[in-house]
Amino acid sequence: MENPFFSIITTSFNYERFVGQTIESVLNQTFQDWELILVDDCSGDDSWSIISRYGDPRIRAFRFEKNRGACSAYNYGLARARGRFVASLDSDDLFSPEKLARQHAFLTAHPDVDICGTWLLEIDPDGNRVGKDALIYEPWFNIHVDLNDPASWIWKNRLCHSSSVVRRALHDQVGPFREDLIYTPDWQFWLRALVTGARFAVIEEPLTLYRNHGSNITHKRPMGTVEEYARTCAAIFHPHLFGIGRLDLIQKNLYEFLRSRPFNDAAEPVQRDIVRTIVGFGSDQVAARESQELVVALLLDVARERLKEGAIAESERQRNTTISRGFEEQIATMRLEIEGCEQNRIAAERSCNEWMQRLADANARLEETVSARDCGFLDRENRISVLQNALVDRAEMLCQWVERSSLSEQELTHERQRAAAMLRAHEDAQRSFEEALQRAGDREAAVHEAHRASLRELDAVNERFRAASCRIEVLLEDQRALTTQSAERMATVEKLEGELQSLRNRVAELEENRVDLLKHLEELAIPARRYFKLRGLFPEPLRRIGRKGLQVVRQMKGK
Numbered sequence: 001m002e003n004p005f006f007s008i009i010t011t012s013f014n015y016e017r018f019v020g021q022t023i024e025s026v027l028n029q030t031f032q033d034w035e036l037i038l039v040d041d042c043s044g045d046d047s048w049s050i051i052s053r054y055g056d057p058r059i060r061a062f063r064f065e066k067n068r069g070a071c072s073a074y075n076y077g078l079a080r081a082r083g084r085f086v087a088s089l090d091s092d093d094l095f096s097p098e099k100l101a102r103q104h105a106f107l108t109a110h111p112d113v114d115i116c117g118t119w120l121l122e123i124d125p126d127g128n129r130v131g132k133d134a135l136i137y138e139p140w141f142n143i144h145v146d147l148n149d150p151a152s153w154i155w156k157n158r159l160c161h162s163s164s165v166v167r168r169a170l171h172d173q174v175g176p177f178r179e180d181l182i183y184t185p186d187w188q189f190w191l192r193a194l195v196t197g198a199r200f201a202v203i204e205e206p207l208t209l210y211r212n213h214g215s216n217i218t219h220k221r222p223m224g225t226v227e228e229y230a231r232t233c234a235a236i237f238h239p240h241l242f243g244i245g246r247l248d249l250i251q252k253n254l255y256e257f258l259r260s261r262p263f264n265d266a267a268e269p270v271q272r273d274i275v276r277t278i279v280g281f282g283s284d285q286v287a288a289r290e291s292q293e294l295v296v297a298l299l300l301d302v303a304r305e306r307l308k309e310g311a312i313a314e315s316e317r318q319r320n321t322t323i324s325r326g327f328e329e330q331i332a333t334m335r336l337e338i339e340g341c342e343q344n345r346i347a348a349e350r351s352c353n354e355w356m357q358r359l360a361d362a363n364a365r366l367e368e369t370v371s372a373r374d375c376g377f378l379d380r381e382n383r384i385s386v387l388q389n390a391l392v393d394r395a396e397m398l399c400q401w402v403e404r405s406s407l408s409e410q411e412l413t414h415e416r417q418r419a420a421a422m423l424r425a426h427e428d429a430q431r432s433f434e435e436a437l438q439r440a441g442d443r444e445a446a447v448h449e450a451h452r453a454s455l456r457e458l459d460a461v462n463e464r465f466r467a468a469s470c471r472i473e474v475l476l477e478d479q480r481a482l483t484t485q486s487a488e489r490m491a492t493v494e495k496l497e498g499e500l501q502s503l504r505n506r507v508a509e510l511e512e513n514r515v516d517l518l519k520h521l522e523e524l525a526i527p528a529r530r531y532f533k534l535r536g537l538f539p540e541p542l543r544r545i546g547r548k549g550l551q552v553v554r555q556m557k558g559k
Helices: 016-027 047-052 070-079 099-109 168-174 185-195 222-243 247-258 261-265 268-278 289-404 409-535 540-545 547-558
Strands: 006-012 034-040 059-063 085-088 115-123 165-167 200-211
Touching: 006 016, 006 070, 016 034, 016 047, 034 047, 034 070, 047 059, 085 099, 085 168, 099 115, 099 200, 165 168, 168 185, 185 200, 185 222, 222 247, 222 261, 222 268, 247 261, 247 268, 261 268, 289 409
Parallel strands: 006 034, 006 085, 034 059, 115 200
Antiparallel strands: 085 165, 115 165
16 A cells, blocks of 8 residues: 555554454554554564464564564654554554544644544453543543643643654654653653644544553653653753743743652652753763752752642642532532422322322212211101001091991902001001111111221321321421531631632732742842853753752852
8 A cells, every 4th residue: 555644553562462452443443544564572472473364465564583672663663654644553552443534534624733642541451441440541641731832741741652643744854762762752752743843632532442451661660750751851841941931831840840759759869860860960060060969959958848838738728628528518418408308398298188188088978978878868758758648648538438428348348458458558668668777777887987987097197197297397497407507517618718718818929929039039140140151160951940049059058
């Protein structure tokens, strides 16, 4: 393939477990205009046999007969790259399928960008997502930062090498990686690119899968990182900052450097050697050895004092932050409890209303049943009264007929039979009435039993209502207590905020004093520079960085 868009360089050294996955992640890219250059740095495992299995013409593999180091392997691949952009992929990392496509689209739309990186997705040795509590690299690299600002490179490297693509023309201008660097070659290259005016950009999407397997070279020897950092600052970073007039960034860089844990864990002689390196002293400057020692001692003393002050201020700030956060969490918890009490009260009121409605419905049904029973009794009594009246009337008529006329025996017999039939009808009606009365009694007993059950249910509802009312009273009392406690804690928080504001004002006063001190030091710097210039004891790096320190030493001696 002639002149692909991307040349991907992968160096392998004893990563047989991962190198196959790395190659597959390149083959699975949605953007296919690429070449893959694999350089095996004399691996002692089965990496080379895994690399040799792939017959894709876009893959070119090379093997060293003896180990030469990762930077040498990368530069070897760079010399053979033909793409317009050079992408790096360590053999234990992976590309997401859309990575090259997204970077191609971005670089096409932004022709002024020379170096383009991405955010990371951190994975474990098995390729699984690292848990939130075990993340190391995502919180470091996945932040919004302007890499074109020199301040973003002070004591940090926010651009992951495996996520980056570099314009080939910039690589030719800046040069390859420094092969004498082990821990910071990428950071040193980024600074060289920054000095030449290269433009950086980062796609804020997790398109690179960075493997955290515990053997990453970044954290193998922290002191080696510190030593290489000091050399790069003296040779590249500080001269660039001095040239653009950013002495404040030099001061900040020295402060961050001297307060780092690896530096402070080192022995005193090692610390002095590293300070000499970062301020640019050479071993051949014997004539200025005494002044160098003074500057080194001054830098160490100032760093220790500022570290002590910064530790105290940071501890106080963290304590106030912790207290404020604790109050905020307690207030939030109390608010949730109050909301829960209010919801319980509303639920209890709703339940009471439902039970009251059910009781009203039961009373209405009971009244309807009793009314219907009373109506049935009245109807039956009316019918019996009518029958009795009719029987009485018939008997009176019969007596009147017997008295007024002499009826024939046959008529009398007939009348007797009719009277007997009426009597039987009366008896039948009487029995029916008694049976109806019995059934009505049974129904009345059932109604009374239902009424008693309704009354028992009403008592239970009233008991629940009283319990709910008591619970509501307790909740309201708790709410009032919580409200009082919340007000007290809010007052405490306001008091703490006032103290925090006082601390901030004190910090502002200290900053003003520091500015006044720096102005005073600048006023005293000119006589010192003339003094050392006349005696030939002031080398160029010392004149740039250490002139203020000499004046402070002179002031301290004068006192």
